[in-house]
Amino acid sequence: MSSEPTTDADFDVEAYQKEHGQPGGAESAFLSVVMFAGLVIFGVGCWALGGWG
Secondary structure, three states: OOOOOOOOOOOOHHHHHHHOOOOOHHHHHHHHHHHHHHHHHHHHHHHHOOOOO
């Protein structure tokens, strides 16, 4: 892949969509759970280290 800037005329939408498809339902649910768990762990860590108080 070249590092040259592309114009709208050079951009192939179909090729981009094939490479960068939407995540599946299971993948999306998994990522949501993992991000929420990370937020909870971050909050507990801040609380445990006295960040809120």
